[in-house]
Amino acid sequence: MSAEAKKKPGLAIWLPLILFAGFFALVIWGLVRPADREVASAFIGKPLPAFDLPPASDDRPGLSTMVFKAGKPRLLNVFASWCVPCAVESPQLAFLASKGVEIDGVAIRDRKPDVARFLAQNGNPFARIGKDDLSQVQLAIGSSGVPETFVVDGKGVIRYQHIGDIRAEDVPMILRKLEEAGQ
Amino acid sequence: MIAELGLAVLWMAAALAVLQLVAGVLALRPEGRQLAGLVRPVAVVQGALVAVAFAALVSLFLTTDLSVKLVAENSHSMKPFIFKLAGTWGNHEGSMLLWVTIMGVAGGFVALIEKRLPENTLIATLAGQAFVSLGFYAFLLLSSNPFERLAEPAPEGAGLNPLLQDIGLAFHPPTLYVGYVGLSIAFSFAIGALVTRDVGPAFARAMRPWVLGAWIFLTLGITAGSYWAYYTLGWGGWWFWDPVENASLMPWLAATALLHSCSVLASRNALKAWTVMLGVIAFSMSMVGTFLVRSGILTSVHAFAVDPERGSFILALLAVYIGGALTLFGLRASTVTEGARFSFVSREAALVLNNVMLCGILGIVLIGTLYPLLTEAMGVKVSVGPPYFNPVSAVFAIPMMLVMGVGPLLRWRQDSLEGKGAARITLPVGICALLSAAVLLGVVLFAHHIKLLPALGLAVAAGLAPASFLPLRGRNLRRTPLPTWGMVIGHFGIAVALFGMASESAFSTEKLAAMRPGDVQQVGPWTVKLDGIGPVAGPNWTALEATVAAGYESAAPVMLHPQARTFSNPPGNRTESALKTRWNGQLYAVLGEEGDDGRWQMRFWWKPFVPMIWYGGALIALGGLLALLGRVAADIRRLVATDKIAYRRMKQGR
Numbered sequence: 001m002s003a004e005a006k007k008k009p010g011l012a013i014w015l016p017l018i019l020f021a022g023f024f025a026l027v028i029w030g031l032v033r034p035a036d037r038e039v040a041s042a043f044i045g046k047p048l049p050a051f052d053l054p055p056a057s058d059d060r061p062g063l064s065t066m067v068f069k070a071g072k073p074r075l076l077n078v079f080a081s082w083c084v085p086c087a088v089e090s091p092q093l094a095f096l097a098s099k100g101v102e103i104d105g106v107a108i109r110d111r112k113p114d115v116a117r118f119l120a121q122n123g124n125p126f127a128r129i130g131k132d133d134l135s136q137v138q139l140a141i142g143s144s145g146v147p148e149t150f151v152v153d154g155k156g157v158i159r160y161q162h163i164g165d166i167r168a169e170d171v172p173m174i175l176r177k178l179e180e181a182g183q
Numbered sequence: 184m185i186a187e188l189g190l191a192v193l194w195m196a197a198a199l200a201v202l203q204l205v206a207g208v209l210a211l212r213p214e215g216r217q218l219a220g221l222v223r224p225v226a227v228v229q230g231a232l233v234a235v236a237f238a239a240l241v242s243l244f245l246t247t248d249l250s251v252k253l254v255a256e257n258s259h260s261m262k263p264f265i266f267k268l269a270g271t272w273g274n275h276e277g278s279m280l281l282w283v284t285i286m287g288v289a290g291g292f293v294a295l296i297e298k299r300l301p302e303n304t305l306i307a308t309l310a311g312q313a314f315v316s317l318g319f320y321a322f323l324l325l326s327s328n329p330f331e332r333l334a335e336p337a338p339e340g341a342g343l344n345p346l347l348q349d350i351g352l353a354f355h356p357p358t359l360y361v362g363y364v365g366l367s368i369a370f371s372f373a374i375g376a377l378v379t380r381d382v383g384p385a386f387a388r389a390m391r392p393w394v395l396g397a398w399i400f401l402t403l404g405i406t407a408g409s410y411w412a413y414y415t416l417g418w419g420g421w422w423f424w425d426p427v428e429n430a431s432l433m434p435w436l437a438a439t440a441l442l443h444s445c446s447v448l449a450s451r452n453a454l455k456a457w458t459v460m461l462g463v464i465a466f467s468m469s470m471v472g473t474f475l476v477r478s479g480i481l482t483s484v485h486a487f488a489v490d491p492e493r494g495s496f497i498l499a500l501l502a503v504y505i506g507g508a509l510t511l512f513g514l515r516a517s518t519v520t521e522g523a524r525f526s527f528v529s530r531e532a533a534l535v536l537n538n539v540m541l542c543g544i545l546g547i548v549l550i551g552t553l554y555p556l557l558t559e560a561m562g563v564k565v566s567v568g569p570p571y572f573n574p575v576s577a578v579f580a581i582p583m584m585l586v587m588g589v590g591p592l593l594r595w596r597q598d599s600l601e602g603k604g605a606a607r608i609t610l611p612v613g614i615c616a617l618l619s620a621a622v623l624l625g626v627v628l629f630a631h632h633i634k635l636l637p638a639l640g641l642a643v644a645a646g647l648a649p650a651s652f653l654p655l656r657g658r659n660l661r662r663t664p665l666p667t668w669g670m671v672i673g674h675f676g677i678a679v680a681l682f683g684m685a686s687e688s689a690f691s692t693e694k695l696a697a698m699r700p701g702d703v704q705q706v707g708p709w710t711v712k713l714d715g716i717g718p719v720a721g722p723n724w725t726a727l728e729a730t731v732a733a734g735y736e737s738a739a740p741v742m743l744h745p746q747a748r749t750f751s752n753p754p755g756n757r758t759e760s761a762l763k764t765r766w767n768g769q770l771y772a773v774l775g776e777e778g779d780d781g782r783w784q785m786r787f788w789w790k791p792f793v794p795m796i797w798y799g800g801a802l803i804a805l806g807g808l809l810a811l812l813g814r815v816a817a818d819i820r821r822l823v824a825t826d827k828i829a830y831r832r833m834k835q836g837r
Contacts, residue, residue, distance in 0.1 A: 013516045016460065017509040020467070023553070024502055027474070030556050031495060 043142035048156045051137045053130025056107040056115045063104050063130030068156040073181035075103045076150040078138055081110050081118035083146040089165035090122035097125035105129040108138055108146055153181035186251050189239030190330040196232035197320035199225050200313040207310025223294040226309045230291020237284040240329055244271045253329050255337035269353035276329035283319045285364040299385045308375030315367055318500040359404035359431055363469035365397025373462030377515045382455040387448035392814050398438045399807040405431050406800030414760055419771055419788045424572045429552045430472030433545055437465035440541040443534045451595055453522035453531055467505045474498055526597040533590030540583035544576045577636055584643050588650035611653050619646030633689045640685025647678035665813025673806025680799025686792040697782040707789030709770055710734045724748045729774045745774040769793050
């Protein structure tokens with residue numbers, strides 16, 4: 001078996017080196033690639049699915065897809081009163097709201113009194129809050145947990161998905177994403 | 184003082200490595216012949232000096248000298264002795280020093296005792312070894328000095344990551360390291376033989392003990408790592424095809440192939456270029472493994488070891504050594520003379536098949552490990568898991584194990600499976616094959632729920648276990664050489680481990696239940712009752728501990744205590760599963776979270792014969808140890824005999 005292979009060495013002998021060169025090129029690329037290691041959402045670039053949620057809070061209207069087609073980019077924040085990181089990110093949301101960013105909320109598997117308590121404690125940056133008791137909207141936009149924040153452009157297309165709470169250092173990035181979505 | 188001594192000695196060792204390389208290269212030319220005598224002693228002294236440097240670091244850690252940066256960052260005066268010791272290599276700088284120490288000491292040892300190889304090949308080998316060491320010396324001395332002092336001694340050390348304060352984990356990395364570095368000796372031998380174009384049985388015999396030794400350590404390291412992941416991660420699995428696990432598996436696969444092709448070259452002077460090639464590949468895989476772990480290029484559970492800059496350094500070394508070696512191979516392999524021929528039915532052919540299949544699995548694992556990176560380069564992010572690795576590697580593993588049952592019975596060069604003499608093989612192998620077929624038939628008839636792969640695994644294991652003992656048939660057991668015993672036990676270990684793996688996936692019972700104290704659940708043959716849940720505290724953690732009474736069939740219940748631990752500094756959670764091992768399997772209990780209604784999430788697995796996986800691994804390593812002892816004993820006997828002859832000649836004035 002091996003005797004036959006050795007009769008015509010030719011290219012076969014260089015094969016390991018060629019494979020190694022390929023490996024080397026690949027990992028060099030892997031080392032210099034941008035540090036973004038997050039799995040990009042499959043929903044980016046897709047329009048929001050149609051939904052119409054009842055209000056989750058007495059002083060804010062519910063949320064429907066129509067709102068997102070008004071021509072201005074908005075944030076869609078998926079949260080819940082029972083979620084601790086959601087409370088942690090509320091100062092960042094409040095700051096964004098103070099900058100004139102319109103934020104709509106979707107409360108996941110929540111009760112009205114709990115939402116009211118949560119908003120009373122942490123402030124209410126939301127223009128509208130929809131109540132999603134079965135996580136239907138949450139799943140339809142590719143969100144797997146709370147909190148998550150989506151940048152949606154003026155035509156209702158998802159432009160960016162932020163998984164986990166918005167930290168203070170994320171705020172400039174979110175503002176940039178909103179600006180990009182507005183262009 | 185000790186730190187300065189260590190650093191000085193390390194510099195001297197590095198300087199000697201330069202001398203060893205330069206003198207070795209010059210000595211291979213006619214005009215530099217007189218330098219030939221220098222290489223061996225320099226290699227020995229270099230090994231001794233680097234050992235002194237390592238001893239210096241160990242003593243700094245044992246005395247917790249907090250004026251040394253590395254000690255202050257990684258140790259603590261109140262740590263138990265064993266973790267102070269393990270702290271020496273439980274960090275980047277120390278582990279690199281351990282790496283060069285093993286390389287230097289092993290190189291010195293080769294220089295001291297290796298007398299079989301032609302002198303030129305040995306000199307080329309030692310020069311190659313010095314060349315590889317130099318890269319790591321440069322790494323240590325230029326960018327990660329372990330002996331660096333702090334301007335102000337620290338008041339107290341920072342301690343070691345609590346997840347690493349586990350007795351198994353204290354010894355798991357150095358075990359793998361010894362294996363990785365042992366392969367560097369095989370690599371140097373391969374380079375030496377390529378340089379002098381002197382690839383023959385003497386080369387294979389000189390290299391074999393090193394490959395065997397490295398392979399034993401790799402086997403133990405992988406087995407221990409697998410058990411650690413099994414009991415500590417709380418997922419009930421024992422192998423996750425994680426990039427870092429793969430990084431330790433790939434050198435093992437290459438070393439296994441090398442081990443077998445070495446024995447062909449040593450006995451039959453065949454497979455010359457192939458053996459050299461495997462020598463290069465085995466060490467490449469060690470370095471690729473180290474690179475993958477350290478660079479963080481792939482996402483993995485071992486993320487605590489990551490540092491991209493160090494990754495780049497290792498990658499540069501990888502390019503120089505492996506790229507260089509493969510270029511040398513390309514230039515020289517065609518001039519390495521053709522080996523002895525053999526027929527299709529012969530032990531060589533079986534071993535070639537074994538090699539091809541092992542390399543096939545190696546390729547599968549390498550591709551699977553790098554695939555996420557490859558597709559990402561093309562713009563898609565994916566992850567690759569067991570659905571790819573298990574069936575695709577089985578395509579290679581199952582034919583390999585079938586041949587494993589027959590191969591050791593075949594004669595070298597040429598054999599026949601027909602005619603009169605063939606009954607010595609076909610009859611016992613036929614019986615083993617019938618056993619396999621019976622198991623497979625039994626599964627098909629009586630246990631439909633078992634999937635294809637575990638069913639095949641059970642069947643192959645049933646045939647392979649008796650078949651692995653066939654080479655002992657008709658032999659005087661007391662006169663059977665140790666390496667033969669080693670092979671038999673190693674192959675039997677494969678069958679045992681395979682049985683454990685197949686049984687785990689075929690017969691495991693899982694039970695997920697929300698339980699209140701007092702609730703009872705049935706898990707396979709076990710009846711488990713949650714007695715209660717209470718808090719417990721450890722040195723640097725607090726935990727909720729469940730008390731579970733588990734009774735096997737009608738036997739009296741035993742108490743299990745699974746915990747959910749919360750570490751304070753650095754903060755983190757870890758589940759501590761509780762295991763109950765019986766001869767026929769293991770009960771595995773995990774405490775989950777408390778639900779809204781006051782019930783607790785409990786997970787139980789009954790895994791019949793799962794410990795066989797690790798018993799099998801231990802048997803494989805034991806087989807390697809026996810083979811190594813046999814080879815080394817034979818070498819010592821031969822050395823003593825040649826010395827005696829030389830002494831007599833000297834006395835007789837000849």
